[in-house]
Structures are given as structure tokens and as C-alpha cells.
Amino acid sequence: MIVIDGLTLDLADVAAVADGEDVILAPEAVVRMDESRKSAEATALQRPVYGRSTGVGANRGVSLMEADGGDTHGLKLLRSHAVDAGKPLDRRTVRAMLVVRLSQLAAGGSGINPAIADALAELINADVVPEVREFGGIGTADLQALAGTALTMLGERPPLGGDEVPVSLAGWATADALPFISSSALTIGQAVLSQQKLSTLLDNAASVAALSFIAMSGNSEALSPAVAAVADTSAVADAAHALHAMVEGSGQPARIQDPYCLRTLPQVFGSQTEELAALGALLSRLVTAGNENPLVHGSPSDGSNDVAHHGLFQMTNLARRVDALQLAIGAACATHLRRIDLLCDPKYTGLHPFLAEDGSGQSGLMMLEYVAAAAVGRIRANAQPVSLQTVVLSLGAEEDASFASVATARLESTADALATVAAVELVCASRALRLQGRQPEEFASSRLRSMMRAGFTLPSDVGDRDLRGDLEQAIELMRASL
Template sequence: MIEIDGRNLTLAEIVAVADGASVGLAAEALERIDASQASAVATASRRPVYGRSTGVGANKTVALAESGDADTHGLKLLRSHAVDAGNPLDRRTARAMMVIRLSQLAAGGSGISPVIAEALAGMINADAVPEVREFGGIGTADLPALAGTALTMLGERIPLGGGAVPFVLETWATSDALPFISSSALTIAQAVLAHQKVARLLDNAMAVAGLSFVAMSGNTEALSPAVAAAADSASITTAANTLRALVEGTVGEPARIQDPYCLRTLPQIFGSQAEELHALGALLERLVVAGNENPLVHGSQGDGSNDVAHHGLFQMTNLARRLDTLNLAIGAACATHLRRIDLLCDPSYTGLHPFLAEDGSGQSGVMMLEYVAAAAVGRIRANAQPASLQTVVLSLGAEEDASFASLAAAQLTSTVDALATVTGVELVCVVRALRQQGKVPQDFPNSMLRNLLTAGFELPAGMGDRDLRGDLEQAIRLIGEG
């Protein structure tokens, strides 16, 4: 069970909950939520509080007490904000969204009732997750996704996959409506899941590139300690040292005085991606325990007074930029991924038949795999177009910008799948090349490369022209599993 205390929640723990782990609210988290609610009530008794005593968006000037709608406004808000469209997101994403929102509520800045937080934890443990669709958020809080979650908790919507919520909230107070939906928990969830997949994938992609380096007798001078020390980034230094450790003792005399960029710049290729991955991870670790609620309920310097702050932290500008930058780093590396696949098919680099064919009779070998990889690269490059450059004006001009972090997170999710395909293609090709060169796993002193090639040798050994879809699917699974 993962304890939610509003202070610490790792990205790995979010993945664990997405995969089915249960959760529990820490006692101090419940105390913090309760104190936050009391503070919000006290503040609302002496001055207007957005969404609690007023309407939202362009209706922020409407006083609910004067409109006669104070008692029913919250439920109306949830119902009106729950609309989304497109394809339903998977169960893992919905569960990740729910645990992130629970962690944010446990931080104690929302002013929400502890009953709502406990009900959300119960939904996670019962695996009664809302059906959330892809279009709705624009990077300024995932209002439709969380409003739909609330309607599922109220029994007004059927959970994903059918069935019923094992317990149903009887009502939803106006004071709890906006505090529940004022969060980018869905966007953050998508970013966390994509980040964790990218982290595993890039480690494996570096190892596959190491195999390609060996198959093409790369020159290890590009990975030397002197080169690593001269790098302009600590991440590139680390990548050079890692790559040298991968291939050391396996590569003999270099085939060339200077390799093509796809081999010579491997430290930059993987180091730059690792650097952006780390920066995104650090931001996500902060966001999953941050109370970016609007308004933010807080106390004043411990003097017993209560207040709220109306702000714009829900505008996920930094998250959009970090996602864009990682997408860009991956997209920029794709030319070298494709080039390694191309050179593995070139007899002048491997000493084998063109396209790693069985013989020189004109067989196509792995020729079409290069086309598959190129198609996947096209998707990655399209995803690298910065989502954060987009903007929009909504709600009668009350909201004149948006970060579109939600789009950037969806782009990274798509990029992960496409990059797995590109890496899978390289794995199929390099395993085939090493087989034809007569190499075996025992030739590799480095355990990571030895284990990877051992797994790669589980691919079919036949070199004659045949349908390679199954080979590629198996390779992609190996890449994803690590």
C-alpha cells in the first residue's frame, strides 16, 4: 500500500498505483485537509472567495448568495464542467490522475472536505475509475476530467468498463466543487507515465546503440575519458563514460579513424536526452505534492489568521516547456537512430550482404524495417513541434492564454510508442548483424550488453526473406520490459 501524506510521493509510486497498488491517507494528511477546510470557511465568512462564494470564469463577479444559487451551485458546476470528447484514456492513466489529485489534496491547500479525499482514496482502492476522454484540458487545470470523476463518485456516471461505484456520495457541497476540479492532475499523470517509460526506453536504446557500435567496429576514442571530461554537460560526460563501459573489451581495432556522427556523437545524443529527462522528472516530483489550488488556502505566518490567495499557478507553463524540450531532444536524435539502421544494412560497415540478407541473390532482408522506422520518426518529429507556443482566449476573455501542457503530455506519450518502434527496429537489425558476424553473448564483458544480446537471440534466427512483423513486435516488447 502507498501512503499518501501530501509531502512525499515518488514517480515510481504513482506508476505502482497506476498498475493496481492500493493507497491509504496518512493521519497527518487528514488533519491537514481538515485544517485547510476550517481556514477556508473562516476566510469566506469575511471576504469573497472565488468559486466558493462566487461564480467561476467570466462569472467571477456573480455573488452566489445574492443569486440564490449558493446551495446548488457546486453540483451544477460539476455537471456543466464534466464534458469531454475523443477516445477514452486507459485505466492506468485514470488511476495515476486520481492518486496525484489525492496527493495534492493531502498537501492541504484546497479547503476541501476530508470526506471527499477519503472517498477518492476509496475509489482508487475499489478500482472504480472514471471514464476520461482525451479532449478537454488546455493546460490550465483538467476541469472536465476531474468534474467527470466527481460525477462518477456521485453515481451519475458509470465507471470505466461498466459496473458501479461501491459507495456513492449523496451530495457535493458548493464549497467542495471548485477545490476538487482545480488541478492539472490528468496532465501531470500523463507526463509521469510517459516520463517513466522514456527513462526505461532510453536506457535500453543506449544499450542497443552500444551493440550497433560493436557490430560496426566503432572507434572508442570518441568515448575516451579525455573526451568525456571535455564535454559541455555533466549528462554528456556521464553518457560517454556509460557507453565506454558498455563496449570496452568488445571492440577491437577501429574500422575508421573517424566514425559517422551516429556513432561518434552517441554521448551527445543520449546525454542531452538524459538531461532533459532529469529536469522534467524533478518538476513532476514537485507538482505531485504541490497545492496549486486556485484559490490557495493558507495561514499567515502562524499567527492564527486565515486567508486565501487567488493566483495563476494552475497555468502549467513550466510543465509544457519541459515536455516540449524533452520531445525536442528525442526528435533531434532521430536522424542518428535512422542512420545507424541504414549503416547496419550497408556492407561497407558490417562486411555482410546488403540489408543483412541471407545471401547476395537480391533478397530484401531487413530493407522494409528502415521504412517502418522512418514512419515512426515522422511521428516523433511532428510531436516535437512545441505545444507551448499555442494559445487561446476563452470564457468571454477572462482567460486570455493557455499553456497546452495537456497537448505536450499527449505528444510525449505518442513519442514514447514511436521511439520504442525505432529502437525495436535497430535491435532486430543489430541482432541479425551480430549473428551473421558470428558473435555470441559470451563475447560481451559488459553484463547489460550480454543480457540484451541474450534476449535478442530469442528472436527467430532465420535469415531468409520472410514476414518480420513478429520479430519487430517481440523486439519492441523486449525494449519495453528492460
């Protein structure tokens, strides 16, 4: 059970809820939301409040206070903003969105009725997932996804898989409509899941690179404490220390200087982990950031109640952080491919070409390099910066967009492709080490031993055969915490 208090939420907890963990709202969060609701109500009596007493977008100058027919604008807003298109997102991604939105609401900046948050928590715990489709958000709030969620909570739109909605709200006040959908919870949730996946994946990929280093008798001077001491960033120094600890005592180097794919491992992995950590730090703030527009603050009890209309819904920083990580991963791919290539080269391993059974023209692992290259093509395409994009919408009222939603969707694709690239390297490095007669017990590093043992669970048959099963097993190993 994950407690949602609106103040702290670990990224691992977001992933846990995405995987099925239940949630509970902390009592103090409910109190905070109710105080925010009272503040918003009092402020709306004193001044125009966007989306509460006015229309939205280009209709922001239209007063709702003059409208007739009762409190129907909120429902109209949700229905009109719920349109999306494309393939439905998976349950895990949507559950991540739901828990992020619940956490943000619990922060108390929206002015929403706490009953909405209670209903959202109930939806999560019943594992009823709204059907959210891939096209809708442009990095300025996931209005479509959250409006569609509201319709599911109202019983107007069937959930994914046709599950029965546990609670059907009787209505949705105008005062609660925009505050519910004014969030980039889907984009943030997607980014969290990819960041968590990449955290495990990059750690494993570094261990696999160490196996390749040993299989090719690399020179550990490039990873030495002396080199780490003059590294340009602490992340590069940390990577050098970690890699040196794994390969230390592996044997005499074959060369005075290795190819770049071995000699620059600290920079390659250090830059990736540095960008991953920066993204994680930003996401840790965003999952509890009550930055709805308008932001409700102060209290009517002392007359400090007010709202602040702002543009924090523009996920500019998130888009740029994801772009930076994508570039770091994309740049590293050249070294992945080169290590795979050299592992298949007799000059570097002393084995048959392509790590085949013999030198009679067998293909061995030849085609795995092509698979890795195809995955690298996907990664490099994804690394083209998304944050350079822009658009003008809503009769010119909204003249920019971050497209962070596109960036985070690409990051998920990159994580899957990187798992394939690292898995190909694992298959090659493990086969080379096995053919060389190396054993995990030779090495002091428990991290290296764990990865070598994992690699040695792959089939030992070196004859030409269908390698799909080997690669699928290796991909699962790359995604696991070893």
C-alpha cells in the first residue's frame, strides 16, 4: 500500500502502483485539498478565475458567471476535451498517470473537491483503467487523457478491457473540471516508468561492457583511479571506479591502448548515468508538484486566499531533460556496435570469426550484429531533439508547446531498443568468455560474477542455429535486477 500525501512520492513507488500496488490518501492530504477548495471558492467571488469563472483557451475572456442553465459547463468541458486518437496505451502506463495525478492533487494547489481525489484512489485500487490513446497531448498538459479519465469515472466512457467502474460520480462541478485535467500526469508517468527501466538497463549494460572488456583482454589503465581522479565530471569518475572494480585482476592486457569502445567506457556510461540522474531529480519534483493553472494559494481565514495564473504546465524542462538523455544514449550506441563487432573478430578474442563453432564458413553470431544495428537505428532516430518543435493553437492564444509527451513516448521506445542492443552484446561476450574457458569464480567483483553467471545461463551450443530464443532470454536478463 502506497501512501499518497502530496509531499513525497518515490519514483519506485510510481512504478509499484503501475504494477498493481494499491494506494491510500493520507488524512493530511485530504485536509490540504479541502483548504485549497475553500480558498478557490472565496477567490472566485473576488476576481475572475480561469476555468472556474471563465472559459478556457481562446474563450478565456468569456464569463461563466453570466451563463444560464445551471452548473453544466464542467461536464461540457470534460466531454469536449476528451478526444484522442491512435493506439490505446497499456494498463501500466495509464496506472502511472493516475497515481501521479493523485499525488499532484494531494499537494493542494488545484482547489479541487477532495471527493474527486477519493474517487480517483478508488479507481486505482479497483484496477479499472481508462482507455487512453497515444495522440492528444503536446507537452502543455495531458488534457485529453485526464478528461477521458473523468468520463470513465462518470460512467460515460467504458474503461480499457470493459471493466466495471467501481464508482460512478453523479456529476462533475465546473469548479472541479479544469483543476482535474490541468496536469501533465500522463507525460510524467511515462517518463518515470522509462527512467526506472533505464536505471536497471544502464547498470546491466555497464556490466556487460565489462564482460566484453575481459573477453578482449582490455587494458584497465583507462579505468584506473589515476584516470578517475582527473575525470571532467563526478559521474565519469564514478563510472571509471565501478568498471575498474569489475575488470580488476582479469589478466594481462593485449594492447598498450585499446579501441575507443573499450578505452572510453567511463565517459560513455558516465554521461548516460549523469543525464539519467538529472531526469530522475526533475521527475521526483514533478510527481508531487501541484502546479495546476491557476495555482490556488493562501487561506480565506486570514484573507490571503488568491490564485496565480501561470505557465508551469509547459513541460519545457522535462522535454529538454529527456532530449539530453536520448542524446547520451544515442551517442553511446556507436561503442556498443563496435564492441559487438570486435567480439566477433579473431584478432581481439583469439576465437573463430563470429564466435562460430569452427572456421569452416559458419555464420555463428553474425546476424546478431544486424539486429543490434537495427535497434541502434531506432535509438538514433529517437534522439533527434523534440524540444525544438513548437506549434500555435487555439486561435493564437497558445503560441508554443514543449512536445514533452512525444519525447517521453520516444524514451520508452529507446529503452526497449537499448535492451536489445545490450542483449546482443551479452550473447556475444558470454559466448566468447565460455569458449575462452573463463569462469565467474575468477573475479573478485560480485557484480561481474552475477552478470557472467546470468550470461552463462544462455544456451551453450555454438553450432549454427536459430538464435531468437537466446536473444529473447538475454533481453529479459537485461531488464532484470541482477
